[in-house]
Amino acid sequence: MTSILRRLCLAALAALSLPAVADVWTEIARPGAIVLFRHATAPGVGDPPGLRLDDCATQRNLDDRGRAEARRIGQLFRDRRVPVAAVLTSQWCRTRETARLAFGEQLARDEPAFNSFFGQSAAQRDAQTARAREVLGRWQGPGTLVVVTHQVNITALTGAGAASAEGVVVRPQADGSFRVVATLQP
Numbered sequence: 001m002t003s004i005l006r007r008l009c010l011a012a013l014a015a016l017s018l019p020a021v022a023d024v025w026t027e028i029a030r031p032g033a034i035v036l037f038r039h040a041t042a043p044g045v046g047d048p049p050g051l052r053l054d055d056c057a058t059q060r061n062l063d064d065r066g067r068a069e070a071r072r073i074g075q076l077f078r079d080r081r082v083p084v085a086a087v088l089t090s091q092w093c094r095t096r097e098t099a100r101l102a103f104g105e106q107l108a109r110d111e112p113a114f115n116s117f118f119g120q121s122a123a124q125r126d127a128q129t130a131r132a133r134e135v136l137g138r139w140q141g142p143g144t145l146v147v148v149t150h151q152v153n154i155t156a157l158t159g160a161g162a163a164s165a166e167g168v169v170v171r172p173q174a175d176g177s178f179r180v181v182a183t184l185q186p
Helices: 002-018 024-029 065-081 094-104 122-139 151-158
Strands: 034-038 084-089 108-110 144-149 165-170 178-184
Touching: 024 165, 024 178, 034 151, 065 094, 084 094, 094 108, 094 144, 122 151, 122 165, 151 165, 151 178
Parallel strands: 034 144, 084 108, 084 144
Antiparallel strands: 034 165, 165 178
């Protein structure tokens, strides 16, 4: 089974096993909520050879659909008056743009622990995921923490996949893991 197919199967199983949540927005607004968003639509897979974090022209970027999705995410949070206290993003242009369009420049800040590790070694992936767990584990609120990252990071942290612009709502567990409590599809 290919790696991509395996991930899709794991994501489908994780979605089937989600507990019933009466209102995802109530869950998101509860103290200590964390929402892991996959960046909005950026056509393609991976990045072109020669990727440089300081040059968006070397990366896969949001298209018009992705920009509209990002704006819609922010509007949904504003419409429901969800208090977003912090927004962390990977250093990729597509995650930064998603965060900026959804939540504004003031809240968004780079957090390299959420950078994509697509195509890196298992050791690199594991070390970065451990750093991301530490960052998330420190979150106490008040308000909701939003993280805009990549599908590979979300899967490594939760076992769940995420489509473009999809959010995975998690709660930290005593053992350092994260329980998926809901998903948000704008």
